[in-house]
Amino acid sequence: MVYKLRLSRPARSSHNASNTEGRSVTEHPSVSGPLQTIDRNHNSPSRSPMKKVRKASKIVMGIIDSPRRAFKKRIAGNENQHGNIPIEFPDISDVNMESCHSVQSKRQNVLLWLEESAPHDILPKILAFTGPKKVRALMQVNKSWNAICDSEAVFRTLSEDYGKWVHSEQEEDSPMMGQDDRFWKNYYSNNPIVPLDFSTIPIAAASRCRLETWGGRQYFQCDKNVRILVQPGLHVLEREVLVETVGNASFVVENHTKCSNSIEPMEFSSRPSTPSSVTSSNSSHSSSSSPARRRLNSGIRNLLSCRSFAGVEEEDHTELLGKLENLERATIVLTTKRKDCPIFHVREGHMRLVGLELMHCCGGTDIWNGNTAVQIQPRLDENNRPLLPRRSSQIPTAFIKECRIMSASGRGIVTIDGSRALVQDCHIHRCAATGIYIGGNGSVAKIYNCDIVNNGIGNQVARRGIARGHSGVYLEQGAALLSDCNISHNALTGVSAVSPNNAILKLENSDLVGNASHQLEMPPQGSVSYRKSSEENNTIEQDGTMRVRSKFKVEEEMI
Structure with a gap:
């Protein structure tokens, strides 16, 4: 619903009442700004009709975007100027909705533009730049976005841009590339990056391996090739990573330095739900990206974000860090x-x-x-x-x-x-x-x-x-x-x-x-x-x- 704010005040003299006859809201001489509304039928020589429409649309759009914030802000402003002034909510029919819709149509939604108007060859690059977790969140918006983000083009771009796939090294090692319809999605899933995709190594291993128990000890059993790429930085574990592989499968953990996009640790350090045996590990990650690049990345990623991710609380490991030469x-x-x-x-x-x-x-x-x-x-x-x-x-x-x-x-x-x-x-x-x-x-x-x-x-x-x-x-x-x-x-x-x-x-x-x-x-x-x-x-x-x-x-x- 859309509400219009109106100030009520004691009756004034007949001279002032005659001047305000026919207006939907009486104007206080010292009141200006967002609390002042204008009737669409009032033709004042001091203000053009277009300005009136824009002013009314701004009020309505402000209440639509954030009703609680706009309501509190206007009450606080009036109390400072006029004391406790009651606010009335008139009938919604007093607002010119056609002008509001015209203004709203000019403010195109970013997701709508990406879905309908963005070039198909550029869209995977844009999604890859926002980050895998934002892509995962966009998949939950609706069926249309789920189909876009779940395409092979997006997962191939993610694999290439984040260094999981290197053409010169791996092009000949993938005979299933042309046979498997979901090759790129499976490849991306089987090569998680810590802390980009998962916050810790045990959580990444639990996502791709089965968690089994033998002799009172839990271990990861892998029946397919799993490669965990670990970003440069400090990663702290509180228990062992116990592995058993089946058949020709292999379990790989390697340092990852081929990522073309800068990674911010707090943005990608969410902790998904996992068994209790692997949630006791902690991880922190240090990034060396410049402040300008960091602001650019976070701005675009926040623009396309659908939810927020809580950061992992960092621990103090100063004594251990003193024994290391660097964290490259x-x-x-x-x-x-x-x-x-x-x-x-x-x-x-x-x-x-x-x-x-x-x-x-x-x-x-x-x-x-x-x-x-x-x-x-x-x-x-x-x-x-x-x-x-x-x-x-x-x-x-x-x-x-x-x-x-x-x-x-x-x-x-x-x-x-x-x-x-x-x-x-x-x-x-x-x-x-x-x-x-x-x-x-x-x-x-x-x-x-x-x-x-x-x-x-x-x-x-x-x-x-x-x-x-x-x-x-x-x-x-x-x-x-x-x-x-x-x-x-x-x-x-x-x-x-x-x-x-x-x-x-x-x-x-x-x-x-x-x-x-x-x-x-x-x-x-x-x-x-x-x-x-x-x-x-x-x-x-x-x-x-x-x-x-x-x-x-x-x-x-x-x-």
């Missing part, structure tokens, strides 16, 4: 009171970690079963015996590339009980215990171009923790290949292979410099393991200069 990469920090809890744990199938910075800290002292940044280990039965999968393709396998790993309470990487690890171009440093541990019959680790330095320093966070004195790489059982690596300045030995019957070590083109006790500890001479092991073209020195292999900054220092 996705930095995942685990801070928990749970005992023996890793950051990532693959129990079956394949997991890939690419371009991440991992900082681990938990309670407990079990550095074989959980007190480590990355745990690669199969299920254990009631007697703590490993349960390897029936198919060899489902053996727990982790590919870790271009990551920097640190554990303030335990080990960096643990490959145990017949699992496999491929570590490439990584920097593993300042772990309380061993940098990389390989144990258990059938375990395999291949390590290329890595810096494994300054490990075995002990738990400096808690008094009851791991004591000082561990190696850079410790091979208890299994096989390990180290090629072109830097294993230096560790608190005990550089590389140790201890089992006389089941420890095969191949070390080549590597530097072992400045470790505390022994640079290289081979299996006992004359044993089966010694005959199968080899080392060649290595630099082994107590005092010397190491050569950095990874792309990270490595400080040469004695611990």
